[in-house]
Amino acid sequence: MIVFLIYVAIFALAYIAYRAWDRSQEHRHDFTSLKTVTFGDESAVSANRFGSVVSIVALFAIWGAFTGSVITPLHVPGPFVGDTSFSYTARNAAGETDDATVAVRVFKVGEDVPLPEVDANADGFAVDDALKIGAWRSSLGRPHENDIGGDQEGYSVIAIDGQAIAPGETVRFSDGLITMTAKGSLSIKPDTGWQMEPIWLPAPEAVVSAMVKIAVDGYKNVSLWEHLGYSLGRVLLGFAIGSIVGIPLGYAMGLSNWFRGWFDPIVEFMRPVPPLALIPLVIIWFGIGEQGKIILLFLAALWIMTIAARAGVSGVRISKVHAAYSLGASKRQILQHVIVPNSLPEIFTGARVAMGVCWGTVVAAELVAADRGLGMMIVNASKFQQTDIVIFGIILIGIIGYGIDILIRVAEKWLVPWKGRG
Amino acid sequence: MGDLVLDDLSMRFDLPNGGAVQALQNVSLELAKGELLSVLGPSGCGKTTLLNIVAGFLAPTDGSVTLNGHKVSGPAAERGMVFQQGALFEWMSVRRNISFGPDMAGKPASETEPVVDHLLRTVGLQDFGDKMIYELSGGMQQRVALARCLANDPDVILMDEPLGALDALTREKMQGLVLKLWKETGKTIILITHSVEEALLLGERLLVMAPRPGRIHKEYRLPFAEMGVGQDLRMVKKEKEFGERREEILSMIWDMEEEIMGRQEEPA
Numbered sequence A: 001m002i003v004f005l006i007y008v009a010i011f012a013l014a015y016i017a018y019r020a021w022d023r024s025q026e027h028r029h030d031f032t033s034l035k036t037v038t039f040g041d042e043s044a045v046s047a048n049r050f051g052s053v054v055s056i057v058a059l060f061a062i063w064g065a066f067t068g069s070v071i072t073p074l075h076v077p078g079p080f081v082g083d084t085s086f087s088y089t090a091r092n093a094a095g096e097t098d099d100a101t102v103a104v105r106v107f108k109v110g111e112d113v114p115l116p117e118v119d120a121n122a123d124g125f126a127v128d129d130a131l132k133i134g135a136w137r138s139s140l141g142r143p144h145e146n147d148i149g150g151d152q153e154g155y156s157v158i159a160i161d162g163q164a165i166a167p168g169e170t171v172r173f174s175d176g177l178i179t180m181t182a183k184g185s186l187s188i189k190p191d192t193g194w195q196m197e198p199i200w201l202p203a204p205e206a207v208v209s210a211m212v213k214i215a216v217d218g219y220k221n222v223s224l225w226e227h228l229g230y231s232l233g234r235v236l237l238g239f240a241i242g243s244i245v246g247i248p249l250g251y252a253m254g255l256s257n258w259f260r261g262w263f264d265p266i267v268e269f270m271r272p273v274p275p276l277a278l279i280p281l282v283i284i285w286f287g288i289g290e291q292g293k294i295i296l297l298f299l300a301a302l303w304i305m306t307i308a309a310r311a312g313v314s315g316v317r318i319s320k321v322h323a324a325y326s327l328g329a330s331k332r333q334i335l336q337h338v339i340v341p342n343s344l345p346e347i348f349t350g351a352r353v354a355m356g357v358c359w360g361t362v363v364a365a366e367l368v369a370a371d372r373g374l375g376m377m378i379v380n381a382s383k384f385q386q387t388d389i390v391i392f393g394i395i396l397i398g399i400i401g402y403g404i405d406i407l408i409r410v411a412e413k414w415l416v417p418w419k420g421r422g
Numbered sequence B: 001m002g003d004l005v006l007d008d009l010s011m012r013f014d015l016p017n018g019g020a021v022q023a024l025q026n027v028s029l030e031l032a033k034g035e036l037l038s039v040l041g042p043s044g045c046g047k048t049t050l051l052n053i054v055a056g057f058l059a060p061t062d063g064s065v066t067l068n069g070h071k072v073s074g075p076a077a078e079r080g081m082v083f084q085q086g087a088l089f090e091w092m093s094v095r096r097n098i099s100f101g102p103d104m105a106g107k108p109a110s111e112t113e114p115v116v117d118h119l120l121r122t123v124g125l126q127d128f129g130d131k132m133i134y135e136l137s138g139g140m141q142q143r144v145a146l147a148r149c150l151a152n153d154p155d156v157i158l159m160d161e162p163l164g165a166l167d168a169l170t171r172e173k174m175q176g177l178v179l180k181l182w183k184e185t186g187k188t189i190i191l192i193t194h195s196v197e198e199a200l201l202l203g204e205r206l207l208v209m210a211p212r213p214g215r216i217h218k219e220y221r222l223p224f225a226e227m228g229v230g231q232d233l234r235m236v237k238k239e240k241e242f243g244e245r246r247e248e249i250l251s252m253i254w255d256m257e258e259e260i261m262g263r264q265e266e267p268a
Helices: A002-023 A049-065 A204-217 A224-255 A257-270 A275-286 A290-314 A318-326 A331-368 A374-383 A387-415 B047-055 B094-098 B100-104 B109-122 B138-151 B168-185 B196-202 B224-228 B233-237 B240-265
Strands: A082-091 A097-107 A129-134 A139-141 A156-160 A170-173 A176-180 A186-190 B004-014 B020-031 B036-040 B062-067 B079-082 B156-160 B188-192 B205-210 B215-221
Touching (some): A002 A049, A049 A204, A082 A186, A097 A186, A129 A139, A129 A186, A224 A331, A224 A374, A224 A387, A257 A290, A275 A290, A290 A331, A318 A331, A318 B079, A331 A374, A331 A387, A331 B100, B020 B047, B020 B062, B020 B215, B036 B047, B036 B196, B047 B079, B047 B156, B047 B188, B094 B100, B100 B109, B100 B138, B109 B138, B138 B168, B168 B188, B168 B233, B188 B196, B196 B224, B196 B233, B205 B240, B215 B240, B224 B233, B233 B240
Parallel strands (some): A097 A129, B036 B188, B036 B205, B079 B156, B156 B188
Antiparallel strands (some): A082 A097, A082 A156, A139 A186, A170 A176, A176 A186, B004 B020, B004 B062
16 A cells, blocks of 8 residues: 555656656657647657656666665665564562563574573573564564463563553564463564565565576576476467468358358357366366477467458458459469468467467466476466565566567568558 | 440349349440440449449349450459559559569569560659559559559450549549550540549540439440540530530439439338
């Protein structure tokens, strides 16, 4: 909630600051700048690149601020780390009271620190104690085990730093909270601050170092490139087979009544079935090996490519076909020189959708069962609470998905420059 | 030789709602080689149907079309077609569009290239041969469509409102080009149009068709096409006879439209 409010505040402040800066600038007098109606004019709205940059910087700044990262100068308060202490007052079976001090050393999880040293305190039955607690964690103090006569009936701790306490109650000491359990132990929870614990959300640099480590050493004895290659290879192979079967099928459905009648019910039924819903069946039939995954991705790509090719054929202007016949072209020549090129824009659109779906499906399939692949990497890392690897994997999956889309768009621009200009 | 004969063509088809449409009724016509016929009529008079039958895209229910003594049974290279718009192949360059017919016939490039060069000059696109179709304006695209049709050297050229989508100025220029190509190539041309002026200017013979059922209403023989070759078409339009004919045909079509409207407004 706080994070969300901070994000909204940064959004608003950046916008106000940008407007103020923008007003002080000289503007080029291009056509759009002269438009007085821009609200509702789609052509007058373009992505503000300054806003895009600030947006990404803000995301990393918030991420860094809430994880105590080195990349941001400002951090929200972190967990208490260091030495602190509190004193408690105990009453023994004889009704006497005595004070003792508990020295608490809060350390970063993973570091090796000794217990704080305590002086022998011999002036009463309550004995000073020492504890060490990992940051974000809590620990139990057991005065009844440490104090002389603490195991006798009638012994109890009655106050912390002079504040009365009873089982079930919570009081504050200088650097955290203490709750008394039903059995009279003290559950000590040092302040956690606002920062996220690395097992929930690691700092950006931890993700980078996870990336470097995996890139160099691999994950689970398999190199990162192999994980990546397996995921991409499955997608490309599944997509390729799906296209090889789907595109001719789509053409046949676009050119023949019988083919369309025969396959329409199958295609229309299979199209709305999410490929993820097929995973259980594919595992039952083909197991969890490569074969099953390729078949799943084949099915994910097949219907999309079939429908794209069918739409490409249906979209050909009849005057183009008539013109080709009048110029003496045969059926085969019309297919090759008119129908196929005319359908390419639709097929590229289909390919973009199919690759997107396949990429999502392969990650999901690897989450369910695989011994290599990016999906397997992140689901495996999550089981060991290696959140840095999980986040790195998610970022990598996103970048690759985006990259595939851009590649197809570039190929489309290069191969079908006439798209939308018929 | 080179005669195109339309013999008693009728076309009638059923509608899904049980009715039937008589698109053409008993249309007969003979065209000698090199004649330029324009066909005019209100919407629904069957002029496009007529052209599609001659092209071989539609089969008539009665009658037949013969060209050079052979019965027409489907589209063929002997009957070239120029469409209104969007019939060019935008994935090919201007040059490849023009050479499409010869390429499909398997003629070698060495034979086709000089023809394409000549046609590019004829239609005034000598500098645009390597451009893509989508880089050309609408008027230029129609010049390509004409050249593509001519490259195939058909006996008859069928034009389905080829200038209908062009602006008035471009249209005037293109009308001059059509006349020039007609005179230079000596092709038999059937041109369908909505514009009375265009029909008068370009038609050596002019056919006015009437709707419901589609039939020939009146036929004219006109001097304007011959006059217009190589001339400023605006001068032709200033001729007294041109004005009279235009008024006559306009009121004829006007009456047909009135009649249709009147018939539709009658309670069923």
